[in-house]
Amino acid sequence: MVNRVFEHKNKVYPSSFTARYNLSKLVYFEEYNSIEDAIFREKQLKAGSRDKKVNLINNFNPTWIDRSDSLFASLRTRNE
Numbered sequence: 001m002v003n004r005v006f007e008h009k010n011k012v013y014p015s016s017f018t019a020r021y022n023l024s025k026l027v028y029f030e031e032y033n034s035i036e037d038a039i040f041r042e043k044q045l046k047a048g049s050r051d052k053k054v055n056l057i058n059n060f061n062p063t064w065i066d067r068s069d070s071l072f073a074s075l076r077t078r079n080e
Contacts, residue, residue: 001029005068026068028057
């Protein structure tokens with residue numbers, strides 16, 4: 001996940017959706033132990049309406065702050 005956030009923030013792939021629309025804030029994420037569970041959840045989220053996605057973000061991060069810093073901090077803490 002850290003690599004993906006780095007790629008998005010640094011527009012490593014200029015033709016990607018996040019680069020084209022200048023999206024660089026991580027406002028929501030979920031962690032899973034298996035890739036199968038993560039893919040299943042991603043498909044659930046993609047199938048949902050925009051309103052459901054906005055409500056999910058608002059419940060998790062009401063101020064829509066960039067959570068990538070806290071993500072990196074928690075990873076650093078785990079590795080110490």
